[in-house]
Amino acid sequence: MTVPFSFDLQATDGSARTGVMRTQRGDIRTPAFMPVGTAATVKAMMPESVRATGADILLGNTYHLMLRPTAERIARLGGLHKFMNWDRPILTDSGGFQVMSLAGMRKLTEEGVVFQSHYDGSKHNLTPERSMEIQALLGSDIVMCFDECPALPADRTRLEDSMQMSMRWAKRSRAAFGDRPGHALFGIQQGGLDEDLRKQSADALQDIGFEGYAVGGLAVGEGQEAMFGCLDFAPDQLPTQKPRYLMGVGKPDDIVGAVKRGIDMMDCVLPSRSGRTGQIFTRTGVLNIKNARHADDPRPLDEGCRCPACSNYSRAYLHHVFRSQEMISGMLLTWHNLTYFQDIMAGMRDAIATQSFAAWEADFHAGRAQGDIDPL
Numbered sequence: 001m002t003v004p005f006s007f008d009l010q011a012t013d014g015s016a017r018t019g020v021m022r023t024q025r026g027d028i029r030t031p032a033f034m035p036v037g038t039a040a041t042v043k044a045m046m047p048e049s050v051r052a053t054g055a056d057i058l059l060g061n062t063y064h065l066m067l068r069p070t071a072e073r074i075a076r077l078g079g080l081h082k083f084m085n086w087d088r089p090i091l092t093d094s095g096g097f098q099v100m101s102l103a104g105m106r107k108l109t110e111e112g113v114v115f116q117s118h119y120d121g122s123k124h125n126l127t128p129e130r131s132m133e134i135q136a137l138l139g140s141d142i143v144m145c146f147d148e149c150p151a152l153p154a155d156r157t158r159l160e161d162s163m164q165m166s167m168r169w170a171k172r173s174r175a176a177f178g179d180r181p182g183h184a185l186f187g188i189q190q191g192g193l194d195e196d197l198r199k200q201s202a203d204a205l206q207d208i209g210f211e212g213y214a215v216g217g218l219a220v221g222e223g224q225e226a227m228f229g230c231l232d233f234a235p236d237q238l239p240t241q242k243p244r245y246l247m248g249v250g251k252p253d254d255i256v257g258a259v260k261r262g263i264d265m266m267d268c269v270l271p272s273r274s275g276r277t278g279q280i281f282t283r284t285g286v287l288n289i290k291n292a293r294h295a296d297d298p299r300p301l302d303e304g305c306r307c308p309a310c311s312n313y314s315r316a317y318l319h320h321v322f323r324s325q326e327m328i329s330g331m332l333l334t335w336h337n338l339t340y341f342q343d344i345m346a347g348m349r350d351a352i353a354t355q356s357f358a359a360w361e362a363d364f365h366a367g368r369a370q371g372d373i374d375p376l
């Protein structure tokens with residue numbers, strides 16, 4: 001029997017919320033951080049290692065997968081879960097954002113977007129209907145509406161026109177999604193930083209009706225203060241009893257600030273990408289493993305971390321393999337960063353459940369303000 005998609009909001013503390021999303025492929029504890037598996041892999045990580053960090057769900061990118069190896073090929077091979085050996089929930093984006101940020105030539109019309117692949121220049125068409133078809137071929141558990149997102153700053157006319165087209169596309173996405181028991185379709189609120197446009201967008205989406213709602217169009221260069229300013233009102237415009245997803249966020253303090261303002265889910269490439277470039281997030285701030293100060297340091301990256309990089313390896317070793325460009329470097333450093341991000345989420349879930357979010361948050365900021373441990 002198919003488990004219907006549902007969201008059980010279990011506790012709140014201020015605007016912060018904790019709960020569980022139930023899907024046919026397992027529960028997702030919220031607030032949730034989704035590692036990004038762009039090309040059917042979270043780079044440098046085995047799927048079982050991603051799970052070991054504490055991730056309940058990961059994100060796949062429609063734009064990349066539709067171009068290579070193609071959604072049709074993945075469907076023939078049994079769907080994305082089987083293809084990449086991840087049997088837990090997957091959320092896929094709609095492809096719209098990455099067409100705008102990655103594709104070569106592109107032409108935007110009411111119908112959708114025609115664009116050239118950044119891999120080989122081949123021509124493709126992405127519409128709400130085609131995006132729904134691709135995400136169904138992939139077998140995604142949480143499907144995102146196809147939308148358009150202008151870069152910020154944008155003038156109000158541009159924001160309003162874009163938002164209204166995204167709302168028409170949301171309606172087309174809902175119709176094309178069809179009846180897929182056990183799967184969820186999320187609408188995406190747009191409207192830039194404008195409270196009135198955000199409200200219009202939230203109302204339009206609720207008239208259509210979705211299983212969850214994303215706050216879209218943020219983390220596109222507006223800065224943390226402006227983003228938090230928008231999150232002071234945007235989540236409250238969305239239904240209380242449905243999950244709220246902030247797309248493409250972010251740094252540890254962005255994540256904590258977003259959860260504080262009522263966000264339930266987020267995704268970002270930051271922990272995995274930084275793992276490959278040697279930038280490490282710890283309970284006491286940020287460090288760069290390529291720095292010479294680590295060359296003779298036998299201590300772990302983070303004394304408080306349970307990951308294999310911290311349990312079994314010294315800073316000196318991690319510095320050495322990074323400088324030597326050994327593959328294990330990206331593997332261990334990504335594992336650490338993803339573990340730290342998941343530990344932040346677990347800490348917030350516990351704090352919200354026990355009504356101690358403010359104390360947890362103060363502790364989080366105090367630890368990070370300390371900065372990295374002193375050199376030996």
Ligand SMILES: [Zn+2]
Binds near residue numbers: 301305306307336
């Ligand atoms: Zn660690």
